Amino acid sequence: MRVIIFALSLTQLFALDAQFQGNSLKGSLGDILSFSWDIHHPDGANITFSEIDLEGTGIEVLNRDLTQIEGGSNLLYAAAIYDSVGVYTFPSTIVYVEDAHGLDSLFLRGPELEISSILTASDTSFRDIKGIHEIRTPLNLFYALIFIIVLIVGYMIHFLIKRLFKSKAENRQLKIIVPPEEAHVIALRAFESLKRSKYIRFEQFKDFYSELTYILKQYYENRYLVDALEQTTSEFLITMNSISEFDTDMINETQGLLEKADFIKFAKAKSDELESGKALTMAIDLVNRTKVKSNQGDNT
Numbered sequence: 001m002r003v004i005i006f007a008l009s010l011t012q013l014f015a016l017d018a019q020f021q022g023n024s025l026k027g028s029l030g031d032i033l034s035f036s037w038d039i040h041h042p043d044g045a046n047i048t049f050s051e052i053d054l055e056g057t058g059i060e061v062l063n064r065d066l067t068q069i070e071g072g073s074n075l076l077y078a079a080a081i082y083d084s085v086g087v088y089t090f091p092s093t094i095v096y097v098e099d100a101h102g103l104d105s106l107f108l109r110g111p112e113l114e115i116s117s118i119l120t121a122s123d124t125s126f127r128d129i130k131g132i133h134e135i136r137t138p139l140n141l142f143y144a145l146i147f148i149i150v151l152i153v154g155y156m157i158h159f160l161i162k163r164l165f166k167s168k169a170e171n172r173q174l175k176i177i178v179p180p181e182e183a184h185v186i187a188l189r190a191f192e193s194l195k196r197s198k199y200i201r202f203e204q205f206k207d208f209y210s211e212l213t214y215i216l217k218q219y220y221e222n223r224y225l226v227d228a229l230e231q232t233t234s235e236f237l238i239t240m241n242s243i244s245e246f247d248t249d250m251i252n253e254t255q256g257l258l259e260k261a262d263f264i265k266f267a268k269a270k271s272d273e274l275e276s277g278k279a280l281t282m283a284i285d286l287v288n289r290t291k292v293k294s295n296q297g298d299n300t
Contacts, residue, residue: 016041016097016104017039017040017106018039018040018106019037019038020035020036020037021036021037021038022035022111023035023036025111025112025113025114026114026115026116027113027114027116028115028117029081029082029085029115029118030080030081030082031080031115032062032079032080033079033080033081034077035090035111036075036077037074037075037108038072038073039072039073039074039095039097039106040071040072041072041073041097042097042099042101044100045098046098046099047066047095047096047097048095048096048098048266049075049093049094049095049096050094050096052091057088057090057091058081058082058083058088059079059090059091059113060079060080060081060082061077061078062079063077063078064076064077064078075108079113081113081115084115085116086114086115087113087114087115088112088113088114088115089110089111089112089113090110090111090113091110092108092109092110093108093110094106094107094108094232095108096266098267102259103259103262103263105233105234105262107232107235182291183219183223184219184287184288184290184292186218186219187215187219187222187287188284188288190218191212191215191280191283191284194208194212195280197211199211200273203273205270205271205272206264206265209264209265209271209276210261210265212279212280213257213258213261215283216257216258216283216286216287217236219287220236220254223290223292224243224245224246226239226243227239233255233258233259236258237251237254237258240254250286250289250290253282254286256282257282257283260279261279
C-alpha cells in the first residue's frame with residue numbers, strides 16, 4: 001500500500017514543471033526587462049509564491065502578472081535597474097501548487113540581467129581644456145622627504161614593539177580546542193528550547209512548525225551531509241529515497257511532518273496543542289533513533 005501511495009505522489013510531482021521565457025534580459029539603465037515562466041499544472045489548481053527579497057540587489061520589480069494559459073499558468077515579471085551597469089542575478093522564487101491531490105512546490109531559478117552603458121566610445125574620452133601649469137610652493141622638498149622618512153621609521157618601530165608584546169602574550173595563554181558538537185546534540189537542545197517556547201501556548205502554530213522543520217532538516221544535513229535546508233519538501237523526499245541510509249519508516253514519518261508543516265505554513269491549515277505536541281515528539285524520536293552512538297554510550 002505504501003508503494004502505491006508513493007508512486008502516486010511521484011506521478012503528481014513529475015506533472016509539475018516550468019519553462020523559462022527570456023523576453024528581454026539585456027538593456028540600459030532604466031530599461032524595462034521582462035521574462036516569464038510557463039508553469040504546467042493541473043486545471044483548477046491554486047497558485048501561490050514565496051516572497052522575493054530584493055534588498056541590496058539593485059533590482060526593482062515594476063510588475064508581476066499571473067495569467068491562465070492552456071495547460072497551466074504564465075508568470076510574467078517586468079523589472080528595471082537604475083544603479084549601475086553590470087550583470088544582476090534576479091532572486092529565485094518558489095511556486096506552490098495546491099489541488100485536490102495535495103500541495104506541491106516548484107523552484108524557479110532567477111535569470112541574469114545584463115545592463116550595459118548608453119555612452120559611446122567618444123563620450124568616454126576626456127581632453128584637457130587647458131594646458132597643465134606648474135604651481136610653485138614654498139615647501140622645501142628635502143625637508144618634506146625627511147619628515148616622511150621619520151614617520152615611516154616611527155610607525156615601523158611601533159608596529160614591531162606591539163607585535164613583540166602580542167606574541168609574548170599569546171605564548172602565555174593556554175590554547176583550548178573545543179571539539180564540534182554532534183548533530184543530535186544540537187538538534188535535541190533546539191527541540192528542548194522549542195518545547196519551552198510560547199508558540200503552542202499562544203497558538204502560533206505557523207511559527208512552531210517553521211522552527212520544527214528547520215531543526216529537523218538541519219539535523220539531517222549535519223548527520224547525513226545532505227543539502228536539506230536548501231531543498232523544498234518534494235525535492236528533499238526525492239533525495240531521501242535515493243539514499244540507502246534512509247529506511248521506509250524514516251521517509252514516511254519525515255514526509256508526514258514536512259507536508260503537515262507545509263499545509264500549516266503555506267495553506268493556512270489549522271492545528272492544535274495536541275497535534276503540535278505529537279509532531280514534536282515524533283521529530284525527537286526520529287533524532288534519537290538515528291543519532292550516532294558513541295563508544296561510551298550516549299544518554300542524551
